[in-house]
Amino acid sequence: MAAKQLVSMRGITKSFGTETVNDRIDFDLQAGEIHALLGENGAGKSTLMNILSGVYRQDAGEIKLHGQPVTIQSPKDAIGCGVGMIHQHFKLVENLTAAENIILGYKKGLMLNRKKINQEIAEFSMSYGLSIQPQDCIYQMSVGEKQRVEILKALYRGADILILDEPTAVLTPQETKELFTILKKMAAEGCGVIIITHKMQEVMEIADRITVLRKGKKVGTREIGQVNEQVLAEMMMGQMVIRERIKNINPVGETVLTVQNLTVRGDKGVDAVKDVSFTVNQGEILGIAGISGSGQKELAEAIAGLRRAEAGSIKIAQEETKGKTAREMIDLGISFVPEDRLGMGLIGTMDMADNLILKDYRKPPISRGIFIDKQKAKERASAVIEQFDVKIADNNGAIKSLSGGNLQKILLGREILEEPKILIAAYPVRGLDIGTTEAVYNLLLEQRDRGCAVIFISEDLDEIMELSDRIMVMEGGRTTGIVKPEETSVEEIGRMMLSGRVS
Amino acid sequence: MNGRFKIEKREIQNKYALTGIRLVGIFLALIAGGIFLASTGHGPILVYKAMLKGAFGSSYGINETIVKTIPLLLAALGISVAFRMKLWNIGAEGQICVGGIAASAVALKFGHLPSYVLLPSMLLAGFLGGAIWGLLPAIPKALWKTNETITTLMMNYIGILWVDYLVFGPWKDPKGFNFPITPEFSPAAFLPTFGRSRVHTGIIIALVLAALLYVIINKTLWGYEIRVAGENSEAAKYAGMNVKRNIILAMGISGGIAGIAGMTELAGITHRLQSGFSPGYGYSAIIIAWLSRLNPIAAIGVSFLFGGMLVGGYAVQTSGLPAATAVMMQGLILFFVLGAEFFTQHQITWIKKNHAEKPVVRKEVEIHG
Numbered sequence: 001m002a003a004k005q006l007v008s009m010r011g012i013t014k015s016f017g018t019e020t021v022n023d024r025i026d027f028d029l030q031a032g033e034i035h036a037l038l039g040e041n042g043a044g045k046s047t048l049m050n051i052l053s054g055v056y057r058q059d060a061g062e063i064k065l066h067g068q069p070v071t072i073q074s075p076k077d078a079i080g081c082g083v084g085m086i087h088q089h090f091k092l093v094e095n096l097t098a099a100e101n102i103i104l105g106y107k108k109g110l111m112l113n114r115k116k117i118n119q120e121i122a123e124f125s126m127s128y129g130l131s132i133q134p135q136d137c138i139y140q141m142s143v144g145e146k147q148r149v150e151i152l153k154a155l156y157r158g159a160d161i162l163i164l165d166e167p168t169a170v171l172t173p174q175e176t177k178e179l180f181t182i183l184k185k186m187a188a189e190g191c192g193v194i195i196i197t198h199k200m201q202e203v204m205e206i207a208d209r210i211t212v213l214r215k216g217k218k219v220g221t222r223e224i225g226q227v228n229e230q231v232l233a234e235m236m237m238g239q240m241v242i243r244e245r246i247k248n249i250n251p252v253g254e255t256v257l258t259v260q261n262l263t264v265r266g267d268k269g270v271d272a273v274k275d276v277s278f279t280v281n282q283g284e285i286l287g288i289a290g291i292s293g294s295g296q297k298e299l300a301e302a303i304a305g306l307r308r309a310e311a312g313s314i315k316i317a318q319e320e321t322k323g324k325t326a327r328e329m330i331d332l333g334i335s336f337v338p339e340d341r342l343g344m345g346l347i348g349t350m351d352m353a354d355n356l357i358l359k360d361y362r363k364p365p366i367s368r369g370i371f372i373d374k375q376k377a378k379e380r381a382s383a384v385i386e387q388f389d390v391k392i393a394d395n396n397g398a399i400k401s402l403s404g405g406n407l408q409k410i411l412l413g414r415e416i417l418e419e420p421k422i423l424i425a426a427y428p429v430r431g432l433d434i435g436t437t438e439a440v441y442n443l444l445l446e447q448r449d450r451g452c453a454v455i456f457i458s459e460d461l462d463e464i465m466e467l468s469d470r471i472m473v474m475e476g477g478r479t480t481g482i483v484k485p486e487e488t489s490v491e492e493i494g495r496m497m498l499s500g501r502v503s
Numbered sequence: 504m505n506g507r508f509k510i511e512k513r514e515i516q517n518k519y520a521l522t523g524i525r526l527v528g529i530f531l532a533l534i535a536g537g538i539f540l541a542s543t544g545h546g547p548i549l550v551y552k553a554m555l556k557g558a559f560g561s562s563y564g565i566n567e568t569i570v571k572t573i574p575l576l577l578a579a580l581g582i583s584v585a586f587r588m589k590l591w592n593i594g595a596e597g598q599i600c601v602g603g604i605a606a607s608a609v610a611l612k613f614g615h616l617p618s619y620v621l622l623p624s625m626l627l628a629g630f631l632g633g634a635i636w637g638l639l640p641a642i643p644k645a646l647w648k649t650n651e652t653i654t655t656l657m658m659n660y661i662g663i664l665w666v667d668y669l670v671f672g673p674w675k676d677p678k679g680f681n682f683p684i685t686p687e688f689s690p691a692a693f694l695p696t697f698g699r700s701r702v703h704t705g706i707i708i709a710l711v712l713a714a715l716l717y718v719i720i721n722k723t724l725w726g727y728e729i730r731v732a733g734e735n736s737e738a739a740k741y742a743g744m745n746v747k748r749n750i751i752l753a754m755g756i757s758g759g760i761a762g763i764a765g766m767t768e769l770a771g772i773t774h775r776l777q778s779g780f781s782p783g784y785g786y787s788a789i790i791i792a793w794l795s796r797l798n799p800i801a802a803i804g805v806s807f808l809f810g811g812m813l814v815g816g817y818a819v820q821t822s823g824l825p826a827a828t829a830v831m832m833q834g835l836i837l838f839f840v841l842g843a844e845f846f847t848q849h850q851i852t853w854i855k856k857n858h859a860e861k862p863v864v865r866k867e868v869e870i871h872g
Contacts, residue, residue, distance in 0.1 A: 304741075305743070306740065306741060325743060325745075326740065326741065326742070326743035327742075327743025327744070327745075328743075329743070330742075330743050336741070338741065343735075343737055344735075344737045344738055344741045345738065345741065346735075346738065347731055347734045347735045347738050348734075348735070349734045349735075350730070350731075350734060354727070354730075354731075357727075358731065358738065358741075358742045359742055359743075361724060361727055362724055367724055370723050370724055370725070371722050371723055371724070372722060372723065372724060372726075372727055374722070
């Protein structure tokens with residue numbers, strides 16, 4: 001079968017700072033196929049596609065489109081070459097109509113004949129079987145409709161290479177089904193479709209070929225007939241070598257956290273955590289496994305008092321915490337190390353001392369009446385630098401220029417110095433080098449040995465197996481099981497992460 | 504053309520470099536202003552010299568400059584409290600007006616009281632009047648996230664028109680030959696002056712407040728909270744701070760301090776409420792707050808320079824230039840300093856076009872839209 005080659009990327013390399021996010025990646029797309037780009041978060045999928053669509057430029061490597069070598073300098077160049085990308089966050093003007101969005105920046109000329117354009121867009125959309133109302137404003141539309149407008153926008157500009165970044169993340173199951181029908185139809189008409197995803201079932205359902213990336217490198221490209229979910233999971237997550245688990249020799253203490261039938265709403269207005277129940281005891285680490293975006297963040301924020309529970313209860317010791325503020329939760333002994341260090345956990349423009357007192361600035365010895373004892377805060381900064389081995393050039397400088405590892409040490413240092421009863425660490429080693437990763441693990445283990453109840457959220461199964469005393473698996477906001485690492489395997493957890501309960 | 508400009512991100516942390524970039528901005532503003540002056544037939548150097556001489560060249564000039572510094576500094580201090588929390592309170596002008604109205608009400612109604620009771624009462628009334636004008640936009644901001652830039656701006660017009668209503672209407676001086684003024688306050692309501700100059704004790708109030716605010720912002724629990732909330736509101740919520748309460752508090756204090764500017768201006772200079780008693784101090788103060796990087800101590804110096812610019816503007820009127828020259832210069836300075844700000848975060852380099860298909864290998868940080 002000699003299908004037309006639409007895209008040929010060879011040796012694409014891209015670095016941000018010292019981190020290589022795409023390392024000599026080859027990628028092909030043929031006319032008429034749906035090609036899934038699969039990989040964990042941070043595997044480099046979006047970067048690769050952003051290069052193809054002109055958002056970034058590669059440091060090295062060549063791109064051919066329709067057989068011609070091209071230099072793509074901007075998204076405008078890309079669309080001119082027939083590449084249309086539908087981003088996860090739609091790039092539509094909410095106050096304009098669908099038709100206006102579709103022609104925006106494309107139609108030349110001074111005057112708009114709205115009636116004619118609406119007519120034209122309506123006909124155009126019907127020819128692809130995409131039903132939209134051209135005269136409706138974007139803000140009135142459902143997410144699925146907005147996505148259809150985005151697709152039409154790309155098609156209208158003559159795109160025959162369509163890239164969709166996690167297109168189903170925001171869709172209901174029905175909308176997903178409709179989208180897949182549309183994509184199949186477009187492929188049948190000779191377009192090439194690339195979908196970026198980490199959802200295995202969808203890949204199996206829709207893709208013709210699959211390319212798997214892991215940690216910036218290409219693992220391989222497979223025809224759909226050659227693989228099953230198991231094989232793909234292994235390609236995605238790598239060789240599953242289980243290191244010796246660090247045994248917890250201390251007896252597990254009383255239950256300090258009881259979560260019952262908890263439902264929490266996410267930022268998109270839909271329930272992100274659904275009917276979740278579990279407990280955590282003193283002196284144990286509960287690992288929470290799952291593909292990121294399965295409700296872990298919302299769960300952690302709900303326990304930290306940053307997000308309201310829609311239903312269910314969270315008890316600390318035996319105390320119900322409903323209606324408690326984040327400050328009251330801190331006072332009850334909850335410590336939360338958020339995944340977004342500079343976004344939530346730290347203040348990049350402030351110095352280390354100011355960052356270290358964020359949680360207890362209102363308590364002595366940091367507070368003295370209405371004043372803050374900056375000297376005490378500075379002493380603490382020196383102590384944290386010493387104790388946690390923070391590399392910092394200027395103790396009084398803004399911390400935003402520090403490396404991720406040093407930021408994490410400051411953040412963890414602050415939280416640990418509070419001697420919390422419950423420590424929630426969300427993706428604590430994301431983006432850290434091996435040395436710092438080990439240091440962070442040791443800190444978590446020390447906390448466990450101190451009798452703290454630790455909740456450890458991660459998407460790295462090896463990590464979870466290594467550290468946890470029990471593992472809770474989440475998928476789509478629900479718990480798919482709570483297992484002990486010695487009684488399970490990475491493969492089994494992988495299956496629980498991807499779908500349904502273990503029977 | 505074979506090449507393109509590339510805008511790259513950079514980070515300048517060096518304080519001297521930052522100050523240098525701003526000074527270059529001010530210098531460019533003077534040049535731009537000079538071009539304008541030259542095009543209207545005035546020698547720029549002569550005009551600038553005349554402005555300098557008018558503002559700082561005599562004891563009278565310096566006294567007048569200090570007189571202008573007082574309301575500018577107070578309003579800028581108020582604004583910087585709100586700006587610290589990234590609350591864009593541009594309503595100082597209205598807050599000055601309402602602070603003035605409240606202080607006038609006290610002065611007109613209780614003029615028989617002795618000075619040591621009357622003046623503190625007027626000060627408090629001025630603060631409360633300004634605070635109310637700050638709180639009215641703050642409450643919907645805290646509760647429903649209304650845009651405070653718009654609401655504080657609109658409150659300016661309401662405040663200014665309230666002054667007009669009162670001085671044209673119910674509070675008009677019956678012996679004032681129909682001028683839009685109230686009767687003169689009793690002498691007990693006058694702020695004492697230094698010697699025979701017009702410089703009044705409002706300068707002490709302003710300097711004390713500047714020092715006080717510096718301590719509050721940098722040394723107290725509440726100052727820490729508003730700094731955290733301003734730099735990273737997510738972190739503030741994460742730390743359990745009550746962001747809503749702090750929005751209301753910061754805007755109340757911000758408006759209140761601007762209100763004090765209204766009180767000192769009336770009790771120190773005009774000795775009565777009159778239409779247009781604040782010729783835009785509240786707007787100039789926005790520029791001052793910004794140029795002083797919200798630092799209350801720096802605001803003292805910047806206010807003094809801006810006061811000088813106003814006085815210098817009056818001084819050059821004799822050579823046929825409108826006093827608005829000073830206002831134009833303020834605008835130019837803000838424009839160029841804000842423009843220069845861009846270069847503290849970015850640098851522009853010229854990249855030669857590479858005709859080969861292989862793109863050049865280089866490290867670059869893309870600017871996202």
